[in-house]
Amino acid sequence: MKRRDRGQIIFPDSTNYYATPELAAAYDEDSAGRRDLSFYVGLARELGASRVADIGAGTGLLCSLLAGEGYDVFGVEPEPTMLSLAASQKNAASVSWLHGTAEKLPTHCADLVLMTGHVAQYFLDDVSWAEVVAHAQRALTPGGRVAFEIRNPAVEAWREWETGASRVTSRGHVRTEATREGDLVTHIDHWTQGSREWTTTETLRFPSWRDVMRGLEAAGLSLERTWGDWDRSPVNDTSPEWIFLARSRDIDRARSTTRESVKIEPKTSTALHQAVSHALHRDVTALSDVRREPLEYDAFLAHRAVSRLRGLATVDGEHIPWSLIEKRTEGPALASPYLRGNGEREYDAYVSGMLDDIAPRLRAPHAHGTLVEPDGGITLWLEEIHHQGQRPLDARSIVAAAHDVGGLGGRWAGRERGEPWFxxxxxxxHGQPEAVEQGLATVRRAHPHALARLGDRLPRIEQLILAQPRVRDVLESLPHTLCHHDAVGANVFSTATGTVLVDWESIGPGPVGADLASLLFSSVRRGDASANVVVPLVDEALHGYIQGLRAEGARIEPADVRRGFDAAVALRWKLAVDVVTGLESGEAPRRGSQPNEPASEAERELIQLIDLLLASAGRVLD
Structure with missing residues (x-):
């Protein structure tokens, strides 16, 4: 040991918490009450796992618990001090301990790989994250799963660490300082125990959801479930955790390579048989070579899947190819109430018959069959639609869709129809009232990076947030009609006969012009359209919407349409706060449909959108 002034002792490798014997030995005691341990043991039991691997096993507490339950366990840990403590755990003799990183795990050694204790946040860039999940996937048996958690960056947990005052632990007092640079947070802990003092430093990454997903997707892992806390509550903006369960796509890849048929359960087979008959307008005697091809879908919807089904139908001895889009929502045991509500509303919309003739030049995909299973799972078999235009949407498609959405508004304006499933x-x-307090705090911090890029927009954003009750009053005072409240570009398909909109779980009443805000504003936010295209044609799109209204005989004042559009845009203040948060961290928010978009381009697009937001708010509130 080296001594310093005032009797301060510097332990060997003292900047590393886990290499400091006194601290490593106290890790389990200081972490008493960890809720993640019972969660992961329960998850292994629920999934029917038999072999489990723990990356970053630490003191081996979880490995010991799993081994005590009869699982075959691999524990890999790079820090020798922690690994030596793991060897003294109860049931340690039943664990295969490995000194090193995830690359030391044998291939196909486990059907569940875990990263607990926020181990996933120790990989400080995209490259190291991609490497560890690739090794995790390699360690899985076909169809195996990976589970891990990351602190939700929006909650800013590091602010709770930096209290300014010292706190008492089993190994003395500690005072913490935290600094943030981009998505990296470094906390420096100053420890005191009697006359001894030492310092440890640790850096963690708080990656975006998209950054996490890119690593999983590159490794061949598909998101299966997510939770927002250890009580299994769903993920939302204020969830303390992002808990992920992902599954190896090895089985799906093998099927797509060898073109094997998927197994269809008997009850599903009967309903699917009827759906194919309906789609072909023929009496089908048999289905064969049925294949399921996963389609990209919103990553948050872990229990709602969209796939393409293909196969051959036997009709009068002839084999006829067919394809349908299958949209499935799991039952309430798996799907969150949010997803379950979406699935039930869309099912109700289709079986009600309302979507059969919703508007003159706007329609939904034809539903060729539906199935509600005993566990509450809902399946829709829908017509496959092909977009006849560019993506991201071009000006022609946007203006045509605005006209056709106006036709929807015109047909239903003033008609009283209050379906219980609306x-x-x-x-x-869209207004997210639960996020207002945190949004105001973010804007009022006036971070130098935000000031530099947004300037005098910041006080206007604050005023818009404070004025949200007035925005709501405006929206509720306008003439109402029937709206598709998720008419974003990804859901727009241009065809020769008009516009087809998909995802009808958001159909319901709203003021005229409200769904035009989704088409224009939200499409740019998601990356389904460019601000360079949308912003210059707002007036043209409004004119097209008004023409669509009038074609159906609706007597709505153009000023009311403009006011409905502007107020519905002003409702989406959260975009501005997301941009401010991104500027603070050094990276603008990603746009979901453009995962590979350069950060500088995303920033330019979103700042243009903030200008549209503030201009709309100004017209509504002045």
Whole structure:
């Protein structure tokens, strides 16, 4: 040991918490009450796992618990001090301990690989994250799963660490300082025990959801479930955790390579048989070579899947090819209430018959069959639609869709139809009142990076957030009609006969012009369209919407349409706060449909959108 002034002792490798014997030995005691341990043991039991691997096993507490339950366990840990403590755990003799990193795991050694204790946050860039999940996937048996958690960056947990005052632990007092640079947070802990003092330093990454998903997707892992806390609550903006369960796509890849048929359960087979008959307008005697091809879908929807089904139908001895889009929502045992509500509303919309003739030049994909299973799972077999235009949407497709959405508004304006399954919470979903307090705090911090890029927009954003009750009042005062509240570009398909909109779980009442805000504003936010295209044609799109209204005989004042559009845009204040948060961290928010977009381009697009937001708010509130 080296001594310093005032009797301060510097331990060997003292900057590493886990290499400091006194601290490593106290890790389990200081972490008492960890809720993740019972969660992961329960998850292994629920999944029917038999072999489990723990990356970053630490003191081996979880490995010991799993071994005590009869699992075959591999524990890999790079820090010798921690590994020596793991060897003294109860049941340690039943664990295969490995000194090193995830690359030391044998291939196909486990059907569940875990990273617990926020180990996933120790990989400080995209490259190291991609490497560890690739090794995790390699260690899985076909169809095996990976589970891990990351602290939700939006909650900013590091602010709780930096209290300014010291706290008492089993090994003395500690005072913490935390600094943030981009998505990296470094905390420096100053320890005192009697006359001894030492310092440890640790850096963690708080990656975006998209950064996490890119690593999983590159490794061949598909997201299966997510939770927002150890009580299994769903993920939302204020969830303390992002808990991920992903599954190896090895089985799917083998099927797509060898073109094997998927197994269809008997009850599903009967309903699918009827759906194919309906789609072909023929009496089908048999289905064969049925294949399922996964389609990209929103990563948050872990229990809602969209696939393409293909196969051959036997009709009068002839084999006829067919394809359908299969949209499935799991039952309430798996799907969150949010997803379950979406699936039920879309099912109800189709079986009600309302979507059969919703508007003159706007329609939904034809539903050729539906199935509600005993566990509550809902399946829709829908017509496959092909977009006849560019993606991201070009100006022609946007203006045509605006006209056709106006036709929807015109047909239903003033008609009283209050279906119990209508989506009526759209103002709260877009306005996010639960996030107002945190949003104000973010804007009022006036971070130098945000000031440099947004300037005098910041006080205007604050005023918009404070004025949200007035925005709501405006929206509720306008003439109402029937709206598709998720008419974003990804859901728009241009065809020779008009516009087809998909995802009808958000159909419900709303003011005229409200769904035009989804088409224009939200499409740019998601990356389904470019601000360079949308912003210059707002007036043209409004004109097209008004023409669509009038073609159906609706007597709505153009000023009311403009006011409905502007107020529905002003409702989406959260975009501005997301951009401010991104500027603070050194990286603008990603746009979901453009995962490979350069950060500088995303920033330019979103700042243009903030200008549209503030201009709309100004017209509504002045």
């Amino acid at each position: 989506f009526t919470e759209w103002i709260d979903r």
